[in-house]
Amino acid sequence: MRKSQPDHTDICFCPLSGLLDVLAKKWALLIIAILGNEGEKGFNELKKELGSISPKPLSDTLKSLEGTGLVHKRILATSPPSVKYSLTPDGWQFREYLIPILVWVSERGGKDQPGCPIHRSPHRNSNNPK
Amino acid sequence: MRKSQPDHTDICFCPLSGLLDVLAKKWALLIIAILGNEGEKGFNELKKELGSISPKPLSDTLKSLEGTGLVHKRILATSPPSVKYSLTPDGWQFREYLIPILVWVSERGGKDQPGCPIHRSPHRNSNNPK
DNA sequence: CCGTATCCGATAGGATACTG
DNA sequence: CAGTATCCTATCGGATACGG
Numbered sequence: 444m445r446k447s448q449p450d451h452t453d454i455c456f457c458p459l460s461g462l463l464d465v466l467a468k469k470w471a472l473l474i475i476a477i478l479g480n481e482g483e484k485g486f487n488e489l490k491k492e493l494g495s496i497s498p499k500p501l502s503d504t505l506k507s508l509e510g511t512g513l514v515h516k517r518i519l520a521t522s523p524p525s526v527k528y529s530l531t532p533d534g535w536q537f538r539e540y541l542i543p544i545l546v547w548v549s550e551r552g553g554k555d556q557p558g559c560p561i562h563r564s565p566h567r568n569s570n571n572p573k
Numbered sequence: 574m575r576k577s578q579p580d581h582t583d584i585c586f587c588p589l590s591g592l593l594d595v596l597a598k599k600w601a602l603l604i605i606a607i608l609g610n611e612g613e614k615g616f617n618e619l620k621k622e623l624g625s626i627s628p629k630p631l632s633d634t635l636k637s638l639e640g641t642g643l644v645h646k647r648i649l650a651t652s653p654p655s656v657k658y659s660l661t662p663d664g665w666q667f668r669e670y671l672i673p674i675l676v677w678v679s680e681r682g683g684k685d686q687p688g689c690p691i692h693r694s695p696h697r698n699s700n701n702p703k
Numbered sequence: 704c705c706g707t708a709t710c711c712g713a714t715a716g717g718a719t720a721c722t723g
Numbered sequence: 724c725a726g727t728a729t730c731c732t733a734t735c736g737g738a739t740a741c742g743g
Contacts, residue, residue, distance in 0.1 A: 451646075453574075459602065459603075459675060459678050459679070462678050463597075463599075463602065466597075467593075467596075467597035467599075468597075468735080468736090469593075469597075469735080469736070470736095472593065485704075485705080486704075486705050486706065487704060487705070487706095495737080495739085496709080496736085496738095497736065497737045497738060497739090498705085498706065498738095498739095499706095499707080499708085499709095499735095499736070499737075499738090500701045500737075501706090502705090502706065502707075503735085503736085512681075523704060524704085524705085525704070525705085526704085526705065526706090533681065536677070537674070538676075540651070540670075540673055540677065540726075543670055544667075544670045544671075547667075547670065548592050551642075551732050553665065584734080590707095598715080598716090599715080599716070615724075615725080615727070616724070616725050616726065617724060620725095625717085626716085626717085627716065627718065627719090628717095628718095628719095628725085628726065628727080629715095629716070629717080629718090629726095629728085629729095630716050630717075631726090632713075632725090632726060632727075633715085633716085645727095653724060654724085654725090655724065655725080656726090657724060693741080702720045
């Protein structure tokens with residue numbers, strides 16, 4: 444249920460803490476950005492894109508993202524059963540809020556390090572890093 | 574469904590990682606929200622508002638927020654010399670991006686726990702100092 | 704291919720005591 | 724009041740091995 448008043452005063456920060464516990468994980472925002480850019484991804488696809496992540500933190504992060512309803516896990520009953528992760532509507536919504544921040548951050552500190560391991564658009568797959 | 578808007582492509586995520594290292598700290602967003610609501614705050618004022626935080630993490634967090642240019646530390650040469658923390662213009666800008674997320678989060682998971690230690694508006698008392 | 708199970712090192716953050 | 728200095732613990736995240 445929603446508060447009747449649009450002028451949102453009195454926000455309890457407890458849910459924020461809950462979300463933060465998820466988003467503060469090292470790879471969470473990156474996963475959201477990648478799924479937003481490229482749609483569905485499998486576990487090892489994600490792992491490959493993220494580069495240096497180990498299976499455990501990836502698994503943990505995906506679980507918590509699923510738990511907060513930002514990411515959806517779909518299991519395909521194909522001959523080699525495969526798994527696909529994608530953003531939920533809430534995940535898309537959150538990504539919309541996130542994009543201006545990503546852009547702003549990149550403009551502030553915006554040094555494009557040559558050895559940057561992760562270098563992509565916040566909202567489209569344009570592989571033109573240089 | 575909203576497609577992603579075109580254009581600002583090629584965002585390097587390195588600066589994001591840097592900012593995340595700061596914002597992922599347990600109390601960082603809360604401090605930004607409080608300073609945004611109430612303007613300048615002293616060290617122990619902040620500590621009291623945050624409730625259960627210990628001096629070390631508070632000190633650490635304030636230093637890193639200062640380091641990324643989101644928070645400004647002002648030292649007053651009053652009789653008992655006091656210190657005041659406040660948001661920088663960048664801090665205010667960031668807070669602007671943050672507010673919709675805070676509101677959104679509180680509306681999604683929006684359970685207002687009775688024992689919530691921190692319960693305030695994300696932008697109640699906007700006395701913008703600039 | 705999709706993870707889980709273990710072990711391990713690094714670090715965040717709490718408690719407390721103490722100094723300027 | 725505004726921190727710093729220790730100490731201690733919990734958790735995160737990486738590596739590797741293994742199972743579904």
